[in-house]
Amino acid sequence: MRRIAGCTLVAIVALPVLRDPADLRDDSFPLSTYPMFARARGSQIEMAYAIGVTAAGQRRVLTPRLVGSREVLQAATAIDRAIMTGHTRELCREIASRVATDASVDDITQIRIVHGRHDAMAVVQTGEVGREVDYLRCPVRR
Amino acid sequence: MITVDLRKRLAIVRIAVGLYAFGSITFGLGELVRVASFPASSFEPVGVVRVLAAPLPVWLVVAIAVASALLAAATIVGAAYRIVAPLAAAGVLWTLGYRSSWGMLFHTDNLVALHLIALAVFARPSGDEVTARWGLRVVVAITCVTYVLAGIAKVRLAGLHWLSGDLLRDQIAFDNARKVLLGESPAPFATLLLDHPAILVGLSVATLVVELGAPIALVGGTIARAWAVCAWCFHVGVVLTMNVWFPYPLLGVAFLPMFAVERLRLPTQLRV
Numbered sequence: 001m002r003r004i005a006g007c008t009l010v011a012i013v014a015l016p017v018l019r020d021p022a023d024l025r026d027d028s029f030p031l032s033t034y035p036m037f038a039r040a041r042g043s044q045i046e047m048a049y050a051i052g053v054t055a056a057g058q059r060r061v062l063t064p065r066l067v068g069s070r071e072v073l074q075a076a077t078a079i080d081r082a083i084m085t086g087h088t089r090e091l092c093r094e095i096a097s098r099v100a101t102d103a104s105v106d107d108i109t110q111i112r113i114v115h116g117r118h119d120a121m122a123v124v125q126t127g128e129v130g131r132e133v134d135y136l137r138c139p140v141r142r
Numbered sequence: 143m144i145t146v147d148l149r150k151r152l153a154i155v156r157i158a159v160g161l162y163a164f165g166s167i168t169f170g171l172g173e174l175v176r177v178a179s180f181p182a183s184s185f186e187p188v189g190v191v192r193v194l195a196a197p198l199p200v201w202l203v204v205a206i207a208v209a210s211a212l213l214a215a216a217t218i219v220g221a222a223y224r225i226v227a228p229l230a231a232a233g234v235l236w237t238l239g240y241r242s243s244w245g246m247l248f249h250t251d252n253l254v255a256l257h258l259i260a261l262a263v264f265a266r267p268s269g270d271e272v273t274a275r276w277g278l279r280v281v282v283a284i285t286c287v288t289y290v291l292a293g294i295a296k297v298r299l300a301g302l303h304w305l306s307g308d309l310l311r312d313q314i315a316f317d318n319a320r321k322v323l324l325g326e327s328p329a330p331f332a333t334l335l336l337d338h339p340a341i342l343v344g345l346s347v348a349t350l351v352v353e354l355g356a357p358i359a360l361v362g363g364t365i366a367r368a369w370a371v372c373a374w375c376f377h378v379g380v381v382l383t384m385n386v387w388f389p390y391p392l393l394g395v396a397f398l399p400m401f402a403v404e405r406l407r408l409p410t411q412l413r414v
Contacts, residue, residue, distance in 0.1 A: 002273055005263050006280040013256055013287045021295035029189040029242045030235065030252040034292035038299040040309055041316040049323050063325035068180070070173055072324045077245030078184060085183045116323060120315035121336055124328050 045120040048079050048135065050095050052108035059129075060108050066098045067091075079113065083135060088113055092138040100142045112137050148274040150404040155281060156217060156265040157408075159257050162395045163214035163234045166254065167207050170241065177244045178203040188247060189239040198240075207237045214258070220267040227262035234258050250388040253396055256284050278399045282366070285396055286356040289373065293353030304350065307342035311335075314342075317384045329385035345379065352376045359400060370397035 012031070019026040021033040050067055052060035064075035068091075082091035096111045118130035167174075178200045185197045198206075210233030216226045235258070238251040264277025296304045303309060315336055318328040335341055352372050359366040377391050390396050 002264070002276045006260075006276050006283075009260055009263070009280055010283045010287060013284050014291070016291055017294060021299055027247055029239045029247055030255040031189070032247065032249055032252055032288075032291070034249060034288070034295045035299065036249055037310075037313055038292070038295040038304075040300055040303075041312040043312060043315070045316055045319045045323075047320065047323065061323070061325045066325070069176055071177075071246065072321055072326050073246045074177060074244060076320070076324055078180060081181075081184045081245065085181075087181065087183070118319060118323070120312070120319035123319035123322050124315055125333055125336055127322070129323075 041120070043120055044117065045123065046115070046117045047076065048083055048113065048115050049076065050079060050092070051112050051114060051132070052099060052105060052140075053110040053112055053137075054107045055109045060105065062095065062099070062105070062111075066102065066105070067095055068098075083113070088136050089138070092136050096138050096140045099140050106142075109140050110137055111140060146402070147404040148271055148278060149269065150408075151399065151402070152261075152265050152269075152274040152277045153220070153267065154403045154406060154408070155257075155278070155398050156220070156261050158395050158398050158403075159254065159261055160214050160217035160230070162390060162393065163230070163254055163258055164211050164218070166251070166389075167211040167214065167234065167237055171204070171207060171211075174207055174237070174241050175200060175204060177241065180244055184244050186245055187239075187243045189242070190235055191239045191243045203237075203240060206233065206240075210234050210237045217258075217261070223266050227258075227265070231255070231258040231262040250390060253285060253288055254390050256288070257281055257396075260284055279360070281399045282359055282362075285399075286359055289353045289356035293350055293356075296350060296353070305343070305346050307339060307344075307346045310342045310346045310349070311339050314383050317386070321385065326385070329381070329383050331382040332384070335383055345383075348372075349376060362400070366400040370400045373397065 016031050016033045019033050021035040021038055024035060027033050027035055050062050052062050054060060064070060064072045067075035068078050069075045079091065082088050092111050092113050099105050099108050099111065113135040114132040115135060116130065116132045122128040178197065182197050187194050210230065213226055213230035213233050217223065217230050235255045238248065238255055242248050242251065260277065260280045264273055264280060269277070300309050314332055318332040322328055356369065356373070359369040374391060374394065374397065377388050380386050380388065381392070
């Protein structure tokens with residue numbers, strides 16, 4: 001009985017080997033194909049995110065907490081979902097209201113939800129950002 | 143001849159895993175509340191949470207999480223284990239699954255949920271030596287399978303090109319660039335490694351050796367411990383290069399069954 005229970009449990013954990021790790025919809029919890037570091041990424045990074053803008057027009061990076069989550073990837077997902085479901089304006093206002101009450105970002109006057117395309121190495125090594133196109137802008141009201 | 147008290151080793155693994163599950167849910171409660179408050183359109187249930195068509199009210203999510211944390215804490219003591227342990231495993235599976243049902247899978251939670259299920263079956267305080275031996279073997283085998291799956295995913299998606307170091311370089315660059323754009327700092331060694339890509343070839347090979355070589359830990363003894371140390375170093379490397387934390391293996395809990403932890407002294411209140 002012990003052997004059957006043990007072997008069955010281990011076999012169930014191994015079952016994801018039958019799934020395609022390339023198909024992220026096939027990944028699950030706690031039985032996973034572990035695709036997270038396996039996919040080829042390429043040198044470009046393209047994604048949606050939120051940034052702040054000061055009265056002088058300077059770009060300010062927003063922490064995930066200001067977007068609505070402490071987890072960086074969950075914050076990114078929240079932005080993607082808002083864009084996909086047409087709730088970008090609501091999300092922009094929510095971020096603006098958090099920024100309005102946070103003294104550490106009191107120079108930000110505007111929130112931009114953008115789609116950015118960058119050279120990933122340049123972003124990490126020099127902080128150089130590529131092209132950012134607006135989805136939406138909204139003001140920060142204090 | 144050295145006799146190994148496997149019942150005590152399994153009991154210590156049970157206590158450590160229970161403690162980890164309790165801490166993981168307790169410290170993650172604030173974040174769970176935050177994600178459970180996301181709009182229903184963000185809800186993407188995974189695993190057992192797929193039975194839900196819509197998110198639960200936040201108060202119910204919190205109530206289940208608190209009950210699961212308390213049940214996990216009860217497994218530490220070992221009282222009424224036959225009833226408490228399966229409930230704790232189910233509660234933790236649900237709570238961690240619910241946390242992963244908002245667009246981001248927390249792969250770091252997989253192993254603790256799986257280990258709790260195995261321990262619910264094998265780690266009864268009244269269990270005999272043979273059951274303890276099997277329990278430890280199953281917990282180690284589950285750990286190994288998860289690492290092998292990660293290695294297989296790399297080989298299936300990238301083939302031997304993974305060994306060139308290019309994919310790891312792009313992965314480190316992508317992951318850190320995403321962090322920078324989303325308001326976090328890059329990992330401490332990210333820039334250094336991107337500046338010296340030759341090191342990445344060695345790290346790519348080492349990663350595959352650790353992952354695909356995980357079954358060697360089933361041999362036990364020094365070989366298993368050596369693999370565990372390599373796997374732990376691999377996770378430290380992931381922190382230093384991508385700032386991605388897998389606390390369960392980093393704290394050593396995932397590898398405890400491979401070490402002679404039975405030499406530790408336990409408080410008498412804890413049932414072995």
